[in-house]
Each structure stands twice: as structure tokens, then as C-alpha cells.
Amino acid sequence: MAINTSLKKVPMPAQDPLVRNHNFKEVTTGYTPEMAVEEARRCLNCKTKPCVEGCPVNVHIPEFIHLITEEKFEEAFQKITETNSLPAVCGRVCPQESQCEARCVRGKKGEAVAIGRLERFVADWHREHASRPPEKAVTNGHKVAIIGSGPSGLSCAADLAKAGYDVTIFEAFHTGGGVLVYGIPEFRLPKAIVSDEINNLRAMGVNLQTDMVIGRILSVDELLEDLNFDAVYIGSGAGLPSFMGIEGEDLIGVYSANEYLTRSNLMKAYNMEYATPIRKSRAVAVVGGGNVAMDAARTAKRLGAEKVYIVYRRSFAEMPARKEEVEHAQEEQIEFLNLENPVRIIGDERGQVKGMEVIKMKLGEPDSSGRRRPVAIPGSNYELDVDTVIVAIGTTPNPLLKKTTEGLETDRWGCIYTKDNGATSREGVFAGGDAVTGAATVILAMGAGKTAAASIDAYIRHKKAALSRTEI
Ligand code: FAD
Ligand code: SF4
Ligand code: SF4
Numbered sequence: 001m002a003i004n005t006s007l008k009k010v011p012m013p014a015q016d017p018l019v020r021n022h023n024f025k026e027v028t029t030g031y032t033p034e035m036a037v038e039e040a041r042r043c044l045n046c047k048t049k050p051c052v053e054g055c056p057v058n059v060h061i062p063e064f065i066h067l068i069t070e071e072k073f074e075e076a077f078q079k080i081t082e083t084n085s086l087p088a089v090c091g092r093v094c095p096q097e098s099q100c101e102a103r104c105v106r107g108k109k110g111e112a113v114a115i116g117r118l119e120r121f122v123a124d125w126h127r128e129h130a131s132r133p134p135e136k137a138v139t140n141g142h143k144v145a146i147i148g149s150g151p152s153g154l155s156c157a158a159d160l161a162k163a164g165y166d167v168t169i170f171e172a173f174h175t176g177g178g179v180l181v182y183g184i185p186e187f188r189l190p191k192a193i194v195s196d197e198i199n200n201l202r203a204m205g206v207n208l209q210t211d212m213v214i215g216r217i218l219s220v221d222e223l224l225e226d227l228n229f230d231a232v233y234i235g236s237g238a239g240l241p242s243f244m245g246i247e248g249e250d251l252i253g254v255y256s257a258n259e260y261l262t263r264s265n266l267m268k269a270y271n272m273e274y275a276t277p278i279r280k281s282r283a284v285a286v287v288g289g290g291n292v293a294m295d296a297a298r299t300a301k302r303l304g305a306e307k308v309y310i311v312y313r314r315s316f317a318e319m320p321a322r323k324e325e326v327e328h329a330q331e332e333q334i335e336f337l338n339l340e341n342p343v344r345i346i347g348d349e350r351g352q353v354k355g356m357e358v359i360k361m362k363l364g365e366p367d368s369s370g371r372r373r374p375v376a377i378p379g380s381n382y383e384l385d386v387d388t389v390i391v392a393i394g395t396t397p398n399p400l401l402k403k404t405t406e407g408l409e410t411d412r413w414g415c416i417y418t419k420d421n422g423a424t425s426r427e428g429v430f431a432g433g434d435a436v437t438g439a440a441t442v443i444l445a446m447g448a449g450k451t452a453a454a455s456i457d458a459y460i461r462h463k464k465a466a467l468s469r470t471e472i
Helices: 031-038 061-069 073-080 085-093 115-129 151-162 191-204 219-225 259-266 291-302 323-331 400-404 442-471
Strands: 142-146 166-170 207-209 229-234 255-256 283-286 307-310 335-338 340-347 353-366 372-376 382-384 388-391 430-431
Touching: 031 061, 061 291, 073 115, 085 115, 085 191, 085 255, 085 291, 085 442, 142 151, 151 191, 151 229, 151 442, 166 307, 191 207, 191 353, 207 340, 229 283, 229 353, 229 442, 259 388, 283 353, 283 400, 291 307, 353 388, 388 430
Parallel strands: 142 166, 142 229, 166 207, 229 430, 255 388, 283 307, 283 388, 307 335
Antiparallel strands: 340 353, 353 372, 353 382
């Protein structure tokens, strides 16, 4: 089939910005089969596969795209899932522009091949047309416990279940999915996709136990010693929000982004049929410049706020959020107050937020992260008229597992120390994802889950071999 020489990606259909900023339906609606084939024809099927090197789980990119050009969509899905168990998720939320697509040769002159959009298309096609759920592997008689059902726990569980392990995931919340469910909003990642992925894992024999806080109800030591799990994988994420430490953060109307998004996404505060309370805001300031800040701001707009500001102390160039998310937020009338920083949150006589004092900033010399350090401009303070403040400046791992697990070492931010293979300082205990790296990305968390699954398999086989030598 002839190569499509267009320098531009086939555009992604999307809801009108001024309609979608009043609903929670998915922003982009996905390629049709014709669009997918047209975009797939832009791929040069490069022998050296530079795009694959940019993918943390090494998806067989040229191969799956070639199958799309032949309209073999189910085969394309099977090709992707050889290395990636959550393609419908990754196709939507991976920072492709800095990973697979960053390495695409078509990107040297024009736009890269839309690898993420094609991955999403294939996964959605499979969801609509798949006739049977995945099969259960023959059991090998060994048990593995996984703490946390975010992307890293789910991908570790999928690989171990495929290898015949009896896998139990213990999840603190009442439903599985981690940040995919409680953090990333419905309008970016429909929750039905995550529950389908979890149902597939169930069909593979994985047991998901919800409302199980490990470290409170059971400890890691009990899992290993009393419940006879051969190994434990910790994929508990980094869900503890950081605050700015400024005056007024205890006022009514100040939220961490995690709490705000959890109320809206997991506890469906946007749906009148649910009783979850959430503030009816008139004007909202979201502090931060990452994906979490964009999600919180766009959620606040959809919940009815007239004005929503992103307050970020650097400029657009340093903003860590995905470019596409920043553009979507701008289209949805989120106002960006870049090079500005909160000084204090101002309360009224009832202890409710009535404004935020902000100071303007300029960029100085680069700091240790390589980004130019923001410096306050004296006397530039002013009061921003807001009744809600959402703090989205980062998260760290919850210290509960460190406190309750014998011999589990962490660094000073509470991130679990591991070797490259995911092994922690405690024998039989492995870890990965945000619990190890601090807040990062879905695909890195999944990559860590896969690495640990292979290491757990090797560890259990080695232990079994050593045991049988002793018995002889
Ligand atoms: P998590 O997804 O955090 O899952 C951990 C799970 O462990 C949770 O369900 C938690 O309840 C459970 N848990 C914790 N402690 C215990 C315990 N003691 N016992 C039992 N269960 C426990 N990344 C991207 O790549 N693209 C994006 O667009 C993007 N947007 C994001 C938007 C938001 C709002 C947020 C918060 C993050 C975003 N990220 C994004 C980051 C990404 O979601 C995370 O890096 C990823 O989810 C980490 O996966 P994980 O499995 O390590 O942890
Ligand atoms: Fe790209 Fe993410 Fe898919 Fe890898 S998993 S090919 S990084 S979209
Ligand atoms: Fe196709 Fe781009 Fe990968 Fe080459 S680098 S195989 S053009 S996706």
C-alpha cells in the first residue's frame, strides 16, 4: 500500500470545547477505521524501529501499525498486547510526544506518526468486537500478593497470571484502578475502559480484594508468613498530597487536587444521583502546572465554576503537563496565570476562602532540575478573587507500608528503595511504580510492574529449585 506523504497527523475528532466544558463525556472521540488506515499509511515501517526504543514497554510499533494498513485490527491488538496489557489506557494518557512519538522519523520533517491514537483505535476496536475474554493459564501452585490496583499492580498481575501464578490484589479503595479511576477524569479516560481491563484480569483468574488497606487490616509480614504468599509486590502509588505551607491552607474551600478529583471521579460528585458533597464554586484557583493541575481545573469548570485559573510560578515552556492537555484546557476557557505564585489564602469571618494573595515572578538562573528558577518580584502582590483553591503541587508515597513492614527501606521522600529488578531490601518483597519513583507516568508504572513480575517469577523458581536440592 502506498505511503501517505502528508506531513500532518490525521486530526483527532473532538467535542466542541464550549460544549465539552459543561459535560464529563470523553473530549476526543477516536479515529474511525478509515482514519486509522490513512494515519497508519504514514508509517515508513523503519527497519531500525527508533519509535520502539522510546516506549518504556517496547510495544511492537511498526508491526502493529502495518497490520492496521491491512485492516487486521484484531491481529494489531494481539501484537500490542504482547508487551502492553493496557493499550486503551496508554493510547489515551501516555505522554507520547516525549516517548514513542518523540523518536519517530516522520517527526523530523512534519508531525510524528500518531502512534498513541492508533493504539487507542485498535484497543477500542477490540473492546467493541472481541468475542471472548482472555483465558486462564494452568496454575503453577504459587501465590503472589499485590498491594494496590493502579497500572503498576495491574500489569504485574497480568504477567504473573499469564505465567500461572495465583494472584491476589489487595486494594484500599472500594474499586480497582488506582489513579486511572480516582485521579484521571472521565472526560480523559472513561472508567468503563478501566473496569473492562479489570474484568479481563478477573477472567484470567486474578482475585481483586477491595477495601483492604495493607498495613492496617493485614501486614506485609502476615501476607508472607501467615497467608503463605510466596512473594509480595508493592504498587501502592504516591497518593499523599503535598501542600504549600502558607497561611490559610486550613480554610474551608481549600482542597488537595487528589481530594477534589477523588470526590468527583471516584465518588461521582458531578452526578446528582450520588450524595458526595463538593463545593459549588464561583471562581477557582488551581496551583500547579502538571497534568493533575490541568485535570483539577477542567473538572472545576465542568462542575460549574465561572472562572478557573491555573496559577503557576514558571512559564509555559517549563510546564510539566502534556502539551495536548494544556491546549485542551485553554480551549475550555481555563485562564493561565503563569509566572505567579500564591503568598497566602485569605478567609472571611466564617473561615471560608474569599481570595488568594499572589505575587508575580520572573525566571532567574537554572536550578538543580535544569529549569530556570522563579524569583519573586517585590511589591507585585495582588489579590485574586476566588472562593476555592485547589493545591496540585505534587504527591509522595504514603508512609503506612514503610512503618508496618519489617526491613523495608525508603529514601527521605518515602519512596521505596529497589534494585533495578524491583527487589526491595526485604526478601520476597518487590515494588514499583509511583511508590518507588514518586509521582511519574502510567507507562513507567506499568513497565515497573512487568519488570517486577519477571523478577518475582525468577525468585520463586530459584527458591523452589533450592528447596528441592535440600530435599534430595
Ligand atoms: P496508583 O495509580 O496510585 O495506584 C496505587 C493504588 O494502591 C491505589 O489504588 C491505592 O488506593 C492503592 N493503595 C495505596 N496504599 C495501599 C495500601 N496500604 N493497601 C492497599 N492498597 C493501597 N500519567 C500519565 O502517564 N499520563 C497522564 O495523563 C496522567 N495524568 C494524571 C492525572 C492525575 C490527576 C494524577 C493523580 C496522575 C496522573 N498521571 C498521569 C500519573 C499516573 O496516573 C501515575 O503515575 C500512575 O497511576 C502510577 O501508578 P501506580 O500503579 O504506581 O499507582
Ligand atoms: Fe507509545 Fe505509550 Fe503505546 Fe508505548 S505504550 S507505544 S509510549 S503510547
Ligand atoms: Fe513508523 Fe515512525 Fe516507527 Fe518509523 S519511527 S516505524 S515511521 S512509527
